[in-house]
Amino acid sequence: MGALDLLFLLALDADGAKAIGAGIAMGLGALGPAIGIGMLVGRAMEALGRNPEARAAIQTNMILGVAFAEAIGIYALLTAIIIAFVI
Amino acid sequence: MSRIRLPLLIVAALAWIVVGLIVARGPQPEIIVPAEIITKAGFLNISNTMISAWAAMIILVIGAFLATRTMKLIPSRAQNFVESVVEFLMSQMEDIAGSKNARRFFPVIATFFIFILLSNWMGLLPFFNAIGKTEDIGHHIFHEIEEHHADHKPFDEEIGHASGWLVDDTGIGLVRPNADDAHFSMGASADAPVSPEQALDKYVVFLAQTFTDFDPEDHGAVDDGHGGFEVTPAMLEAAIAALNADADAPRLLAGDHGHGVPSAALGDELIVGGIDFPGQKLALIIPLFRSVYSDVNNTLALALISFVMVEFWGLRTLGFSYLGKFFNFSGVIPAFVGILELLSEFIRIISFAFRLFGNIFAGEVLILMLTFLLPFLIVDIIYGLELFVGFIQAAVFALLTLVFAVMAVEHHDEEHEGHEGEAGHDDLESQGSPGQ
Numbered sequence: 001m002g003a004l005d006l007l008f009l010l011a012l013d014a015d016g017a018k019a020i021g022a023g024i025a026m027g028l029g030a031l032g033p034a035i036g037i038g039m040l041v042g043r044a045m046e047a048l049g050r051n052p053e054a055r056a057a058i059q060t061n062m063i064l065g066v067a068f069a070e071a072i073g074i075y076a077l078l079t080a081i082i083i084a085f086v087i
Numbered sequence: 088m089s090r091i092r093l094p095l096l097i098v099a100a101l102a103w104i105v106v107g108l109i110v111a112r113g114p115q116p117e118i119i120v121p122a123e124i125i126t127k128a129g130f131l132n133i134s135n136t137m138i139s140a141w142a143a144m145i146i147l148v149i150g151a152f153l154a155t156r157t158m159k160l161i162p163s164r165a166q167n168f169v170e171s172v173v174e175f176l177m178s179q180m181e182d183i184a185g186s187k188n189a190r191r192f193f194p195v196i197a198t199f200f201i202f203i204l205l206s207n208w209m210g211l212l213p214f215f216n217a218i219g220k221t222e223d224i225g226h227h228i229f230h231e232i233e234e235h236h237a238d239h240k241p242f243d244e245e246i247g248h249a250s251g252w253l254v255d256d257t258g259i260g261l262v263r264p265n266a267d268d269a270h271f272s273m274g275a276s277a278d279a280p281v282s283p284e285q286a287l288d289k290y291v292v293f294l295a296q297t298f299t300d301f302d303p304e305d306h307g308a309v310d311d312g313h314g315g316f317e318v319t320p321a322m323l324e325a326a327i328a329a330l331n332a333d334a335d336a337p338r339l340l341a342g343d344h345g346h347g348v349p350s351a352a353l354g355d356e357l358i359v360g361g362i363d364f365p366g367q368k369l370a371l372i373i374p375l376f377r378s379v380y381s382d383v384n385n386t387l388a389l390a391l392i393s394f395v396m397v398e399f400w401g402l403r404t405l406g407f408s409y410l411g412k413f414f415n416f417s418g419v420i421p422a423f424v425g426i427l428e429l430l431s432e433f434i435r436i437i438s439f440a441f442r443l444f445g446n447i448f449a450g451e452v453l454i455l456m457l458t459f460l461l462p463f464l465i466v467d468i469i470y471g472l473e474l475f476v477g478f479i480q481a482a483v484f485a486l487l488t489l490v491f492a493v494m495a496v497e498h499h500d501e502e503h504e505g506h507e508g509e510a511g512h513d514d515l516e517s518q519g520s521p522g523q
Contacts, residue, residue, distance in 0.1 A: 055182075056182040060486075063487070063490070064487070067438070067483070067487050070438070070442060071438040074438045075437075077445045081120075
């Protein structure tokens with residue numbers, strides 16, 4: 001039995017479908033913010049290396065950007081919680 | 088020296104894991120998302136996260152009062168500590184917001200930081216999530232069976248909270264050995280409902296299984312395909328005999344037809360009016376303290392305070408022109424941008440609330456699960472990580488509120504202040520360019 005068949009079999013059961021749905025929502029939803037935050041912090045560190053005097057401005061804007069990117073991950077968490085516990 | 092030390096460390100680590108595996112045996116803990124209600128005061132439910140939040144407040148208020156009661160020019164130790172914390176926060180805020188704004192926002196932002204930090208770190212104390220009152224599941228399940236019997240209503244779903252921890256009569260919820268199978272399931276569903284009488288039989292067999300060495304398979308238990316089995320009269324009689332033979336096992340109390348549930352297998356021969364648990368009982372711990380921000384209500388409260396304060400500062404500083412940021416009808420694109428700004432203002436509440444809740448609750452679950460998965464060694468490392476996460480989340484909450492407040496009080500038409508580090512920037516650029 002292939003992995004896909006197993007997935008369909010699990011999805012026949014309501015609890016199994018919920019578990020799969022919540023897992024996919026969180027897993028895929030965390031992918032985007034993870035890439036985004038990685039790029040943001042990487043570039044911020046680069047900028048900090050080039051211009052250490054601008055530490056305060058860079059840090060503030062970096063954290064602001066990270067917060068926006070992270071918000072998407074939080075929506076995924078919200079969706080996963082709703083799927084797993086509310087629906 | 089180090090040649091001896093490394094094997095010694097490995098042996099110590101393994102011994103620590105073995106000790107953990109011996110001590111922390113038992114059923115997997117239940118993960119409960121909403122905070123448990125401890126008592127009710129009128130219409131108000133007092134939950135354990137509220138009690139923890141009040142404890143944090145009391146510690147902060149009394150601590151701050153004692154440290155600054157007699158202020159001296161040459162500070163005492165406590166005063167020195169409080170001063171250094173305030174100075175550190177002030178200097179950090181001045182870096183970000185400038186001197187004028189930092190002074191203005193300091194009371195609220197610093198309170199956010201200190202309160203969240205203390206709450207998060209308090210949540211890692213050992214008595215959190217461990218000591219509390221117990222809800223006796225044995226009585227709870229029996230009462231539910233009795234109620235269904237009185238209403239002539241079959242069970243079409245599982246009884247809630249049927250799995251629990253064995254505790255002794257002190258009510259302190261240490262997990263006991265041999266509690267691995269303390270999970271009661273009737274196997275009821277909407278397709279295959281279970282009558283209260285059948286549920287009673289299954290529950291009696293379950294009690295015999297949990298508290299004595301009774302094994303239903305010795306008495307002809309055949310799996311019915313739903314994880315359960317048919318209870319035969321002979322099996323039930325054997326289970327009752329096993330319960331009666333053991334002095335520490337629960338007692339079945341007699342009932343009459345006005346009060347009690349008759350058995351399905353034995354009919355009116357056996358009517359159970361109640362169950363008495365001597366010594367140990369099957370109970371669910373309702374912890375008295377739980378990490379404050381593992382409850383989304385508390386994080387939402389903080390998020391709302393943060394939102395209201397930011398809007399208040401914006402309106403106070405800019406007057407009605409502050410609203411021009413959101414309602415700008417000079418063109419299609421500015422109007423659209425205004426709507427987006429307005430939306431993002433409200434979405435901030437959600438992301439504030441769930442960022443803190445998600446991080447703290449995930450940490451709680453991680454620690455709880457790892458304690459029982461691979462006890463003590465890995466969980467120690469995670470404790471260290473959680474100390475860090477608690478600090479970072481407190482800092483992020485305070486910092487974001489500060490940044491949003493600064494954005495709200497800025498005149499949005501004006502350009503930002505000139506870059507002071509221009510000269511240094513050029514120097515670095517020219518130095519760096521040959522290498523690239």
